[in-house]
Amino acid sequence: MEQQHIIDRFISYIKVDTQSDPESETTPSTEKQWDLVNQLVEELKQIGLEDVTVDDNAYIMATLPSNVEHDVPTIGFVSHFDTSPDFSGTNVNPQIIENYDGGDIVLNKEENIILSPNYFEDLLLYKGQTLITTDGKTLLGADDKAGITEIVSAMEYLIKHPEIKHGKIRIGFTPDEEIGRGAHKFDVEKFSADWAYTMDGSQIGELEYENFNAAGAKLIFKGKSVHPGYAKGKMINSLLLANKFIAKLPKKEVPEKTTGYEGFFHVHTVSGSIEETEVQLIIRDHSMKKFKKRKKLVEKLAKKINKKYAKKFGEDIVVCEINDQYFNMREKVEPVKYIVDVAEEAMKDLGITPIIKAIRGGTDGSQLSYMGLPCPNIFAGGHNFHGKYEYVPAESIVKATEVIVKIAELTAQKAAEGSLK
Ligand SMILES: [Zn+2]
Numbered sequence: 001m002e003q004q005h006i007i008d009r010f011i012s013y014i015k016v017d018t019q020s021d022p023e024s025e026t027t028p029s030t031e032k033q034w035d036l037v038n039q040l041v042e043e044l045k046q047i048g049l050e051d052v053t054v055d056d057n058a059y060i061m062a063t064l065p066s067n068v069e070h071d072v073p074t075i076g077f078v079s080h081f082d083t084s085p086d087f088s089g090t091n092v093n094p095q096i097i098e099n100y101d102g103g104d105i106v107l108n109k110e111e112n113i114i115l116s117p118n119y120f121e122d123l124l125l126y127k128g129q130t131l132i133t134t135d136g137k138t139l140l141g142a143d144d145k146a147g148i149t150e151i152v153s154a155m156e157y158l159i160k161h162p163e164i165k166h167g168k169i170r171i172g173f174t175p176d177e178e179i180g181r182g183a184h185k186f187d188v189e190k191f192s193a194d195w196a197y198t199m200d201g202s203q204i205g206e207l208e209y210e211n212f213n214a215a216g217a218k219l220i221f222k223g224k225s226v227h228p229g230y231a232k233g234k235m236i237n238s239l240l241l242a243n244k245f246i247a248k249l250p251k252k253e254v255p256e257k258t259t260g261y262e263g264f265f266h267v268h269t270v271s272g273s274i275e276e277t278e279v280q281l282i283i284r285d286h287s288m289k290k291f292k293k294r295k296k297l298v299e300k301l302a303k304k305i306n307k308k309y310a311k312k313f314g315e316d317i318v319v320c321e322i323n324d325q326y327f328n329m330r331e332k333v334e335p336v337k338y339i340v341d342v343a344e345e346a347m348k349d350l351g352i353t354p355i356i357k358a359i360r361g362g363t364d365g366s367q368l369s370y371m372g373l374p375c376p377n378i379f380a381g382g383h384n385f386h387g388k389y390e391y392v393p394a395e396s397i398v399k400a401t402e403v404i405v406k407i408a409e410l411t412a413q414k415a416a417e418g419s420l421k
Helices: 003-014 033-047 121-126 142-160 238-248 288-313 330-336 338-349 364-370 394-417
Strands: 050-054 060-064 075-080 095-097 105-108 113-115 131-133 169-174 195-201 206-208 213-222 264-272 276-285 318-326 377-379 391-393
Touching (some): 003 131, 003 142, 003 394, 033 050, 033 060, 033 169, 075 142, 075 364, 075 394, 095 105, 105 131, 142 391, 142 394, 195 206, 195 338, 195 364, 195 394, 213 288, 238 264, 238 276, 288 318, 318 364, 330 338, 330 364, 391 394
Parallel strands (some): 075 169, 075 195, 195 377
Antiparallel strands (some): 095 131, 105 113, 131 391, 206 377, 213 276, 213 318, 264 276
């Protein structure tokens, strides 16, 4: 594969500002995402893909037809073209560091912004490689334009190399993943693949099919404001009630003290005054059983406070609302575990050590899996997403492209052997 060609493609994508906006209610959330959508649609047609479509919500789909006679399941590859609202994506000005020597990289001299392996040890994995970094003023957008680059480049490669046998492949590019809506309007029926992979992981080798079960809770504590000089036995301070509730949550089960499969409660917003205080938290756990227990605990604590104040306040003094956000895709992927095995085998064939671990978050793939499209996540190659220290080794983008090609090839082979199970 031609690295320079792939880098050029990647740069043509990151130059287009596609930042999404959580405040917007439209899809795509920002008009400017269309700029890249239009560019991609043209490119997909130009490299020779079929059924290139884009719907009113900017979801792009396209097909690479099968080039074999026998039946092969249709596989899909998915990534998102928006970038995070956390950091600017305007005027991305990438720097290419060839043959990285393992030292500090000056991103911005005037502002003394340094990308250093003393802090970001991962850099040392890529000594001797070609790194693509920011100029310290924007994010890079490797999340997830690296994924888009890999999918387009793999399709182009397969078209140019008809000797590589594969079944039908569907590709899908989505807006608004960074604001949690990438899968919301994804037309799984229209996509009509048997399974898919999101190319949206980080370090080379990552392969993920487990993620958190997730819920958000909002509690509104009420109070009674009375002149503080005459408040004895009358005032109820909702701030202190909220504080009591927070203090009852398990102190060690917070994001900053948990890792691996350990779940948590994360209080992220508290705002209010005497009369009313709102507390918002998120609840996360890989285990469904523990996840349910966590939600129960929040409800139980709220109930206790209500019981205590029933007489004095007359009505429920705290109202608790819990909403599920997404679920662990493992439940949907495990029954078709061979879709993970194929990806793992593809990596090993290419000399990549698979890193299989549970995601401490969610992916579009977890939502898609529950919409009927089982969808593990594969590395796209970038590091330090959503900020100025974001970087991606060109070699990782090329490797991920090769993984896509290999998965297509292996799937067709295994289908012929009848060993896809
Ligand atoms: Zn992403």
